[in-house]
Amino acid sequence: MEAAQYPAHWEADVVLSDGGTAHVRPIHPADADLLRAFYSRLSEESIYFRFFGPRPRLSDREITWFTNVDYTDRVALIATIGTEMVAVIRYDRIDPAEAEVAFLVEDAHQGRGVASVLLEHLATTARERGISRFVADVLPANQKMMGVLKQAGYTAQSRFADGVVRMILDLTPTETSQEVTAAREHRAEARSIERLLSPRSVAVVGAGREPGGVGQTVLRNLLAADFTGPVYPVHREARAVAGVRAYPGVTAIDGEVDLAVLAVPAEGVIEVVKECAEKGVRGLIVVSSGFGETGPEGRARQDELVRIARAYGLRVVGPNCLGVANTDPAVRLNATLAATVPGRGRVGFFSQSGALGTALLQRVAQRGMGISSFVSAGNRADVSGNDLLQYWEEDPATDVILLYLESLGNPRKFARLTRRISRRKPIVVVKSGGTTQNVPTGHAAPVLGLPDTALSSLFEQAGVIRVDDLVQQFDVAQLLAHQPLPAGPRVGLVSNSDAMALLAADACVRAGLEPRPPVNLGAAAGAAEFGAGLASVLPDVDAVVVIYMPPIPGPAAEVAAELLRVSRDHGKPVLATFEGRTGMPPELRTDSVPGWGSIPSYPAPEEAVRALSHAVRYARWRERPAGIPEEPEGVDTAAARRLVRAALRKDPAGTGAAPPEGTVVTGPAGPWGEKAAEPWGEKAEIDAAGLLACYGVRVWPAERVDSAERAVAAAERLGWPVALKAADPGAAKRAGTVRLGLTGPDGVREAFEGLSRQLGRDAALAVQRMVPQPAVPTVIGVVEDAAFGAVVSFGLGEVTARLLRDEVYGLAPLTREDAGALVRAPRTAPLLLGGYGYPPVAVEALADLLVRVGRLADDLPEVARLDLDPVLVGESEAIVLGARAVLREPPGPRIDDGPRRLGGFPA
Numbered sequence: 001m002e003a004a005q006y007p008a009h010w011e012a013d014v015v016l017s018d019g020g021t022a023h024v025r026p027i028h029p030a031d032a033d034l035l036r037a038f039y040s041r042l043s044e045e046s047i048y049f050r051f052f053g054p055r056p057r058l059s060d061r062e063i064t065w066f067t068n069v070d071y072t073d074r075v076a077l078i079a080t081i082g083t084e085m086v087a088v089i090r091y092d093r094i095d096p097a098e099a100e101v102a103f104l105v106e107d108a109h110q111g112r113g114v115a116s117v118l119l120e121h122l123a124t125t126a127r128e129r130g131i132s133r134f135v136a137d138v139l140p141a142n143q144k145m146m147g148v149l150k151q152a153g154y155t156a157q158s159r160f161a162d163g164v165v166r167m168i169l170d171l172t173p174t175e176t177s178q179e180v181t182a183a184r185e186h187r188a189e190a191r192s193i194e195r196l197l198s199p200r201s202v203a204v205v206g207a208g209r210e211p212g213g214v215g216q217t218v219l220r221n222l223l224a225a226d227f228t229g230p231v232y233p234v235h236r237e238a239r240a241v242a243g244v245r246a247y248p249g250v251t252a253i254d255g256e257v258d259l260a261v262l263a264v265p266a267e268g269v270i271e272v273v274k275e276c277a278e279k280g281v282r283g284l285i286v287v288s289s290g291f292g293e294t295g296p297e298g299r300a301r302q303d304e305l306v307r308i309a310r311a312y313g314l315r316v317v318g319p320n321c322l323g324v325a326n327t328d329p330a331v332r333l334n335a336t337l338a339a340t341v342p343g344r345g346r347v348g349f350f351s352q353s354g355a356l357g358t359a360l361l362q363r364v365a366q367r368g369m370g371i372s373s374f375v376s377a378g379n380r381a382d383v384s385g386n387d388l389l390q391y392w393e394e395d396p397a398t399d400v401i402l403l404y405l406e407s408l409g410n411p412r413k414f415a416r417l418t419r420r421i422s423r424r425k426p427i428v429v430v431k432s433g434g435t436t437q438n439v440p441t442g443h444a445a446p447v448l449g450l451p452d453t454a455l456s457s458l459f460e461q462a463g464v465i466r467v468d469d470l471v472q473q474f475d476v477a478q479l480l481a482h483q484p485l486p487a488g489p490r491v492g493l494v495s496n497s498d499a500m501a502l503l504a505a506d507a508c509v510r511a512g513l514e515p516r517p518p519v520n521l522g523a524a525a526g527a528a529e530f531g532a533g534l535a536s537v538l539p540d541v542d543a544v545v546v547i548y549m550p551p552i553p554g555p556a557a558e559v560a561a562e563l564l565r566v567s568r569d570h571g572k573p574v575l576a577t578f579e580g581r582t583g584m585p586p587e588l589r590t591d592s593v594p595g596w597g598s599i600p601s602y603p604a605p606e607e608a609v610r611a612l613s614h615a616v617r618y619a620r621w622r623e624r625p626a627g628i629p630e631e632p633e634g635v636d637t638a639a640a641r642r643l644v645r646a647a648l649r650k651d652p653a654g655t656g657a658a659p660p661e662g663t664v665v666t667g668p669a670g671p672w673g674e675k676a677a678e679p680w681g682e683k684a685e686i687d688a689a690g691l692l693a694c695y696g697v698r699v700w701p702a703e704r705v706d707s708a709e710r711a712v713a714a715a716e717r718l719g720w721p722v723a724l725k726a727a728d729p730g731a732a733k734r735a736g737t738v739r740l741g742l743t744g745p746d747g748v749r750e751a752f753e754g755l756s757r758q759l760g761r762d763a764a765l766a767v768q769r770m771v772p773q774p775a776v777p778t779v780i781g782v783v784e785d786a787a788f789g790a791v792v793s794f795g796l797g798e799v800t801a802r803l804l805r806d807e808v809y810g811l812a813p814l815t816r817e818d819a820g821a822l823v824r825a826p827r828t829a830p831l832l833l834g835g836y837g838y839p840p841v842a843v844e845a846l847a848d849l850l851v852r853v854g855r856l857a858d859d860l861p862e863v864a865r866l867d868l869d870p871v872l873v874g875e876s877e878a879i880v881l882g883a884r885a886v887l888r889e890p891p892g893p894r895i896d897d898g899p900r901r902l903g904g905f906p907a
Contacts, residue, residue: 012901017113019192120899153177193391199258206263215263225334266290277312286318321378345370367583422463492537495547504605511613560587627815634696775872790857814854
């Protein structure tokens, strides 16, 4: 049976609980020898627990039975490491909704979480095949298997009979099962990064004898940093490199090797990776270039590198990267090409760019900032920013996370992780434009279907601080790493320069902060005056900007000491423009390194205020309740899915039955007329009003008409007054295509004739009853983005707002707090909130509508696009006047939905 008979997403690379990796895939008939070898390595106890009795070998008939499955009623998944099979799990269908499950893990790999991750994948596979329950018969002594089944998080029942425990698992995903999956993913990925950043020994492969070479540079940097473990240069001919004994190959090293840095030509990397796997190396840093950044040939070489490394349990940083560094005194690792690495600090730093990484580290060091650890991922073929987020979340040495990103590998996972981590640790991101060129296989492309403003909105929803450039990133980081968060927007200003204090006050107003009248101390002010001035304003503000710019050199050390003393016990952030210096001046540090309570300095007060404004917005986000996506009343998801299946012609009768195997789904083009993006299929229209009704959303009735008399009859049925408008989606967005407030037949006839002349006699027109209250027009949309999944957009429907694209975005599903934030986020939001003389409208009803639309979008990935336009929001309700929807059959599960895997679903 060929592999093509199962979906591509059934295969995955996974991280195990100890940080190693394995490959999960369905079993093939060709795996017979693999299965025999696996079985021969099992202990008698493992065999007894699986088969309830001794069975020294499997017969040829049993081997054939176990390796030949139909991928529907009988499915088996195996885990492989290198060339060996280390575990197998299978189900055999008992009835349409139930299947018996069993698994077996090689003794040497038990306790590594192999069974748990296989169960996650098999449960997802079973649900895709219509199975909702697993049944397992387990011997009472087999506590390991019972533990795996109980700890999966699914609803479980068990009973004892005839010497066997029968366990029944309801495979419906629960909040508990999802939390279990996320927690296991977190621990495994964090552990895999810890193994890279805290090695006990390092080999440098390709450490040449000539000074200035890439390999020797890394070697010298490792030695200069005084790495705490042994360092092994690898050179085919040299006996020593940089005064250190060299080895002809990795396998010739007489000690264990945790981490290998590869600095050999790209053509030789694959062979070295295999040698590292044979040696038992646990992680690789590939600084070599010549991979995905060079074109298709290099991309193929890069994919092969990752495939082999993951198959043998290795994580890879790079290729084409700068390397990694860890300033922990117990490690002192500088496995990078950068000679300058900042000292110990509280900031974790991730950069995709290798070339930029050297400059970044130099800038951090020049500012006097420290770092906890640094990773330059280069082409990001394996280890990505998401992996580092998992590690830094639990790293006690990291308080602030900095990310320089050119693309987002798995945006849905990024949003999920950052939303959780930002509650405890600030994340500051510089996101460049990026391209699709170096996005690795298995990683999503940069966000292509959404404008950049959408990315900013989604970052804000997750609590991520997005800045425009690296200078701003460091400005914000030095504040967050060394000072407490501000409790509000009130800013005190203490200065010895009237002009600079006014600049700071103006900057506060522009940034949405609330400056208090500046305390001007005069040009001759010294330590006592600055201390008294700071003490006088601290009680009544949320943060203070101190400006010390003496016209002639003054007692800087005394002033700094007094500022530190006064600010120490107030728990409020204090920033300074201290003699125009940038970073963490020694005088403003609380100890020999820039520790907690040190005061950051900025070259100009405007830059200090800009950094403070980011901190204020972030603190305000953290104060918001986290919230959880809710299930609104009146939602019938099952009915909605039946409508979708019928519209996609998978179930035309709406019975809920699955389509015949191999059914090809097609449908007419949607109302927007855009071309379907591969690999999605043809589009299909759906009755948007009927679909929304399944989620408790009523669309205001409208009737299409093709004559003036029929327009009058429709108005009589709907009730006066009415509006007559263009029904075609494209025409409806043009100005002058609606006639409002028609109160009688003559007005309707006149409006019909006028619009017919304007739009053409064949134009579709519609009659709709007028909303009986003053209202503000808004627009709600949904797009199924290839990277992010379902994204909800919101903006006002006024012409100016549309022209300026004053839209905000949120990742579905939306919590009540998310929806409220979306309503208040557009620049034109004051029109909804009672600003500029407008009466306040029913923002709670609008938020409820957004929650319902977000739930629909999250439930139904087939909804490629949904527009609610316009939505009129009055004093008591939000009324949907128009809705249009387009469906497309998605190519597979959403990225980051389903069981744990590395790098998302296959591209």
